Amino acid sequence: MLEYSIGVDLGGTNLRAAAIDANGAMIDKISGSTHLKAGRDAVVDDMVNAIATLRGRLGERKLAGVGVGVPGFILMDKGVIVGSNNLPQFEGYPVRDEIERRLGAKVILENDANAAAMGEKWIGAGAAVEDLVLLTLGTGVGGGIISRGRVLEGSVGMAGEIGHITVSPNGNPCGCGNTGCLEKHASATAIGAMARLMGLGAELTSEEVYKLAVGGDVRAKAIFKSMGEHLGIAIATLINIFNFPLYLLSGGPLPAWDFFAPAMMAEIERRSFTYRHSPTRVERATLGNEAGLYGAAYLPFLAGR
Ligand SMILES: [Zn+2]
Secondary structure (H helix, E strand, C coil): CCEEEEEEEECCCEEEEEEEECCCCEEEEEEEECCHHHCHHHHHHHHHHHHHHHHHHCCCCEEEEEEEEECCEEECCCCEEECCCCCHHHECCCHHHHHHHHHCCCEEEEEHHHHHHHHHHHHCCCCCCCCEEEEEECCCEEEEEEECCEECCCCCCCCCCHHHCECCCCCCECCCCCECECHHHHCHHHHHHHHHHCCCCCCCCHHHHHHHHHCCCHHHHHHHHHHHHHHHHHHHHHHHHHCCCEEEEEECCHHHHHHHHHHHHHHHHHHCHHHHHCCCEEEECCCHHHHHHHHHHHHHHHHCC
């Protein structure tokens, strides 16, 4: 009997669930919206319904468990989300236990970037290594650290918050209370904010800023250079700490790689002795926004080992 697990990616905008087998093949998938305005209970209903629908479709096959990736800090042993800007209604809510109770299935809650890092390790750009760091550049900057094939959780599950590493001592203020966090200088949101400040447009996405850079706009190019420098500072620090072989980037600004990577690599080269003296790759992740689904689904398989 073929065993499978269900990965769920609960974001502030989209709710997706996928049934994935033990070899990493996606068998079935449901995509929908996260109806936050309808309230937390409606979102939990949607999530439970998506999981139950997939399970129903797969009939007799054995469900290994459910992995749920969510934005925000996670208390692993309690299965609770704390400090999520995208899902404020879930603050302190026992989301893991509630889903377990309603489905009668084992559920593992995980930070979404940690889940994405696990996905890249399982069947993505990191499949050949046991140790990697993934940075996801989106609304914020998510971070996931995989060490010896497993998510590095820290004491309660809050490790890997790379988006809140200080990269500029008196930089932009962040919702976490710090100033100069990486995500305030290198996320897709930060690119849009810089574009606004530089008079390029009020509500530009990172893709639109990228198109301006392709068209030769000097200010757009400067934005990506600044982004690359701040990313480089953070990645050099990570390399110095971990000496891992692989650091991956994913997210909306990735098409602008050629505009930000030179500045990023120059900073890494300058700031990391470890980088200069050990084989280290800084590359694009390959699973895109599917990484979190795969990684969430992998967690129940991994837990059984
Ligand atoms: Zn911060």
